[in-house]
Amino acid sequence: xxRLVSHPDExxxxxxxxxxxxxxxxxxxxxxxxxxxxxxxxxxxxxxxEEMKASSLRGRGxxxxxxxxxxxxxxxxxxxxxxxxVNGDExxxxxxxxxxIFLHDPHSVxxxxxxxxxxxxxxxxxxxxxxxxxxxxxxxxKAVADAYAKGYLGKNIFGSDTEFQIITQSGAGAYExxxxxxxxxxxxxxxxxxxxxxxxxxxxxxxxxxxVINNAETIATxxxxxxxxxxxxxxxxxxxxxxxxxxxxxxxxxxxGVYELPMGYNLKKMIYEVGGGVRGGRNLKAVVPGGSSxxxxxxxxxENLGMDFDQVGKAGSMLGSGGVVVIDxxxxxxxxxxxxxxxYQHESCGWCIPCREGTDWLKKSLTRFHAGFGVAxxxxxxxxxxxNMMGRTFCPLGDAAAMPTLGFVKKFRKEFEDHLNGxxxxxxxxxEVAVI
Amino acid sequence: MSPETMSIxxxxxxxxxxxxxxxxxxxRSALVPMLLYAQDxxxxxxxxxxxxxxxxxxxxxxxxxxVATYYSMLRFKPAGKFNVQVCTNISCMLRGAYxxxxxxxxxxxxxxxxxxxxxVFSLExxxxxxxxxxxxxxxxxxxxxxxxxxxxxxxILDIYRSKSLGSTDHA
Numbered sequence: 001x002x003r004l005v006s007h008p009d010e011x012x013x014x015x016x017x018x019x020x021x022x023x024x025x026x027x028x029x030x031x032x033x034x035x036x037x038x039x040x041x042x043x044x045x046x047x048x049x050e051e052m053k054a055s056s057l058r059g060r061g062x063x064x065x066x067x068x069x070x071x072x073x074x075x076x077x078x079x080x081x082x083x084x085x086v087n088g089d090e091x092x093x094x095x096x097x098x099x100x101i102f103l104h105d106p107h108s109v110x111x112x113x114x115x116x117x118x119x120x121x122x123x124x125x126x127x128x129x130x131x132x133x134x135x136x137x138x139x140x141x142k143a144v145a146d147a148y149a150k151g152y153l154g155k156n157i158f159g160s161d162t163e164f165q166i167i168t169q170s171g172a173g174a175y176e177x178x179x180x181x182x183x184x185x186x187x188x189x190x191x192x193x194x195x196x197x198x199x200x201x202x203x204x205x206x207x208x209x210x211x212v213i214n215n216a217e218t219i220a221t222x223x224x225x226x227x228x229x230x231x232x233x234x235x236x237x238x239x240x241x242x243x244x245x246x247x248x249x250x251x252x253x254x255x256x257g258v259y260e261l262p263m264g265y266n267l268k269k270m271i272y273e274v275g276g277g278v279r280g281g282r283n284l285k286a287v288v289p290g291g292s293s294x295x296x297x298x299x300x301x302x303e304n305l306g307m308d309f310d311q312v313g314k315a316g317s318m319l320g321s322g323g324v325v326v327i328d329x330x331x332x333x334x335x336x337x338x339x340x341x342x343x344y345q346h347e348s349c350g351w352c353i354p355c356r357e358g359t360d361w362l363k364k365s366l367t368r369f370h371a372g373f374g375v376a377x378x379x380x381x382x383x384x385x386x387x388n389m390m391g392r393t394f395c396p397l398g399d400a401a402a403m404p405t406l407g408f409v410k411k412f413r414k415e416f417e418d419h420l421n422g423x424x425x426x427x428x429x430x431x432e433v434a435v436i
Numbered sequence: 437m438s439p440e441t442m443s444i445x446x447x448x449x450x451x452x453x454x455x456x457x458x459x460x461x462x463x464r465s466a467l468v469p470m471l472l473y474a475q476d477x478x479x480x481x482x483x484x485x486x487x488x489x490x491x492x493x494x495x496x497x498x499x500x501x502x503v504a505t506y507y508s509m510l511r512f513k514p515a516g517k518f519n520v521q522v523c524t525n526i527s528c529m530l531r532g533a534y535x536x537x538x539x540x541x542x543x544x545x546x547x548x549x550x551x552x553x554x555x556v557f558s559l560e561x562x563x564x565x566x567x568x569x570x571x572x573x574x575x576x577x578x579x580x581x582x583x584x585x586x587x588x589x590x591x592i593l594d595i596y597r598s599k600s601l602g603s604t605d606h607a
Contacts, residue, residue: 002570002582081461093525093564124461131472131509132565134578167459170469173509175563189464189493191506207461250527250568257569292526292564323568325526339529343563349506 002100005257007274011236013224013244014217015260018104023139025146028107036226037114038158048119052222054230056242060097061087061178061215062291062320063396064241064309067222068230071212073202074120080209084116084125085187085201088216089171089178091130092291093343094323097246097258098216102129102136105220106143110166112219114157115226117164120212124165127216128183131172141168175347179395180213182349193351194395217246238264241308245322251288252279252328264306271302271326282328286411290320292340293400295407296327317407332427333415337408338366344401355398358389362405369419379416383409444484449477453492467493471504479514508563516551516558518596520544521575524561527568532585536572537561539586543593556600557593 004019012018022028040048052068059065074082086109090098101109113125127144129137144166147153157164169187171177177186181195184206205211221243225233234242241263247270250256254276261270267289271277278284286296289307295317297305305315312319327336345359365382368374386402386409393399409416419425443450452473456466470492474485481504490497504510520540524533541547544557551558567573570582574592581592 002567002580090566091564094527094568095564096566096568096570099566130566131507132575132578135580169465170472172468172472172507174507186468187465188462189467189503191503248569250571251530256571288526323527325530325568327530331530336526336529339524339526343525346508346563 002096002103003257004100004104005255005259007259009265009269009274010260011244011262012260013228013233013236014108014221014246015100015104015258016224017108018100020104022105022107023103023143025107025143025150028105032227033107033223034111034152034158036223037111037118037152039226040115040118041158041160041162045119045121048115048226051226051230052119055225055233056230056237056240057218057221057225057233058241058309059215060217060221060245060322062092062293062318064319067214067218070202070214071116071119073200074210074212075203076121078210080207081124082120082122082209083206083211084113084120084122085180085183085206085211085213086113086125086127086216086219087178087180087183087213088127088129088133089174089183090133090216090321091175091178091347092293092321092323093340094248094250094288094291094325095321096248096250097322099133099136100246100258101216101220102133102140106140107147108220108223109140109216110143110147110153112214112222113166114152114164115222116212116214116219118162120210122212123163124167126167126169126187126206128169128171128177128187130177131170134170137168137170144168174349175343176349176395176397179397182395183213184211191349193349194397196394236262238262238306238308238311240310245307247307248321248323249275249326250323251326252282252331253277253326254279261307263308264311267297267302267305267307267324270307270324275326278326278328280328282330284326285329285331286327286333288323288325288327288404290318291323292325292343293396293404294318294320295403296333296411298411318403330427332370332425333408333412334366334370334419334425335427337405338363338370340404340408341366341401344397348397348401352393352395352398354389354392355401358385358398359401361385362401369416370425372419372425374416374420376417376420379409379413444488445474445477449473457492464493464495467495467500467503468507471500471507471510475510479517480511514551514555515560517556517600518576519558519560521560521562521565523563523565523567523571523573523575525564525568527564528572531571533572535586536574536584536589539589543589556597 177192182192186192201211345363386405389402522537573582
C-alpha cells in the first residue's frame with residue numbers, strides 16, 4: 001500500500017480526507033462530502049464558473065491552464081451532447097498523486113465531475129483511469145455505484161430535475177493517451193493518437209460534442225474550491241496560482257512521498273525540510289521539478305524558486321505534473337538522460353515524424369554515447385535533434401522528449417564530454433539501459 | 437452477440453461484455469477495456485479473442501488488431517500466470533530498480549518478456565506504473581508491491597507460487 005506522509009508545512013485541502021476511510025460514501029458525507037455539489041446545483045452554472053475563475057485554480061495535469069477559463073469556453077448551446085472527461089491516465093514519470101486520490105478520496109472525483117458538468121451543461125461525465133490502475137478503477141466503480149444508489153447520480157441528481165451520469169473507463173497502457181485529444185480517441189475505441197487542433201475539445205471533443213477535459217487532481221480540487229470559496233482558495237497560493245498542490249517527492253530524497261503544499265512553496269525547502277534532504281547525506285546534483293518532461297534544474301537555480309507555474313517557467317523549466325525528482329551527486333546524468341529519452345521513444349505514438357524519428361535517434365545516440373562509443377560531434381547532434389523536434393508535432397510528446405534532453409546537454413555538457421574517447425562512465429553500473 | 441453463438445469467454449465475462457457494449461453512447465467505446473478484460477481471462481489476445489471481440493463490437497478483426505497493437509498492456513502470446521512487471525523508470529531507477537530487476541532475472545532464470553518453463557511467471561521491464569513516491573515498485577498482474585529491495589524478491593515469488601498451487605484459473 002502506498003505510504004502516506006505528512007509534514008507540518010502541509011496545507012491539507014485536497015488530501016484532507018486521505019487515510020480517513022472516505023472511499024466509503026457515508027464516511028465521505030460525514031466529512032462534508034457532496035455539499036459542494038448541492039450548493040452548485042442551487043447556484044447555477046454562471047456562479048460556478050465565476051467561483052472557479054476567482055480561485056485561480058490551474059490545470060494539474062501539467063499545462064497549468066486556468067480551469068474556470070477552460071470551462072467558460074464551452075458553448076452554451078450545442079446540437080451535440082456535451083461531456084466532461086476526467087483524465088486519470090496518470091503516466092508522467094515521477095507522478096503518482098492521482099493514485100492517492102483514487103485510493104483515498106474517489107468521491108471527490110465524482111463530486112468534482114458533477115460540478116464540472118453543472119458548469120458547462122453536460123449530462124455525462126467520463127472518468128478514465130490508466131489500465132495499470134485496476135485496483136483503483138474498482139474503487140472508483142464502487143464509489144460511482146454508491147453515488148447512483150444515493151441518487152447523487154442519475155436522472156434526478158439530489159432530487160432535482162437535473163440529470164448527470166458517470167461512466168468509468170479503463171485504458172490499456174499508453175502514456176500518449178494522457179494527451180487530451182488522444183484520450184478522446186482512446187475513449188472512442190481507437191488508437192490513442194492525437195487530433196489536430198483547432199478545433200479544440202471545448203468546441204469539438206468526445207464524439208464530436210463540446211468537451212471539458214481536466215486532470216483528476218484538478219477535478220478532485222473543485223469541491224474544495226466551492227466549499228471554501230474561490231477567493232479563499234486563491235489566497236492559499238501565490239499570485240495567479242491558486243491553492244495547494246499535491247507534490248510528489250521521489251528519487252534520492254530521504255523522505256519521499258506525496259505532500260500537499262501551497263503553490264509557490266520554495267523548492268529547496270521542499271527537498272531539504274519537507275523531504276529531509278538528499279538520501280544518505282549526499283549532495284544534490286540536480287532536480288527534475290515537474291515530471292520527467294520538465295527540464296532539469298541545478299542546485300543554485302532552486303535557491304529562491306517558488307513552485308508555481310509562473311516562477312518555474314521563468315526559471316527555464318515547468319511545474320508540469322508536480323513530480324519532483326531528486327538526483328544525487330552519484331548519479332550519471334547521461335544515464336539519467338538515456339533512461340528519460342528511452343521512455344519517450346517507447347511511448348511516442350508514431351503519428352508525427354519529428355517525434356517518432358527524433359526520439360528514436362536520441363535514444364540511439366545516447367545509448368551509444370553512454371556505452372563509451374560517442375564522438376565529440378554527437379553532443380551537438382543530440383542538441384540539434386532535440387531543437388528540431390520542438391514545436392513540430394501535433395501533441396506535446398515531442399516537446400516532452402526534447403525539452404529535458406536540451407536541459408541535460410546544456411547544463412551537463414562537461415559530464416557528456418567525460419564519456420568521450422572510450423572512457424568508462426564514472427558512475428553507471430549498467431551499460432545498456434532500458435531494453436523495452 | 438447472438439445467443440446461438442458460442443462464446444469463448446466464461447458466462448460471467450460474457451455477461452459483463454453484454455453490459456459493457458451498452459454502457460457508452462457509442463458501442464465501440466467498449467473496445468479497449470473489453471480487450472483488457474478478455475486478456476485477463478484468456479491470458480492473451482488469441483485469434484479467437486480478436487474474432488469474438490470484433491463480432492461483439494461490430495467492427496472488423498483488422499480494426500480490432502489495429503487498436504490492440506497500440507496498447508502496451510495488450511499481448512498476442514501467452515505470458516506467465518503471474519506477470520512480474522518491474523518499473524525501471526527514473527524514480528525507481530534512482531532507488532535501485534535495476535538491482536531489483538536483476539534479482540528477478542536471477543531467481544526466475546528468464547529475461548525481459550520471458551516466461552518460466554512451468555508457465556507460472558513471466559517477467560517484464562516496464563515504464564512508469566505511477567508509484568514513484570514508493571519506489572522501487574513492481575506490479576504482479578494488477579497487484580502493486582512497493583518500497584522493495586532485492587531481498588524482497590524471493591518472498592514475493594513465494595506468495596505467487598503458493599497462489600499458483602492453490603488455484604488453476606487465471607488470476
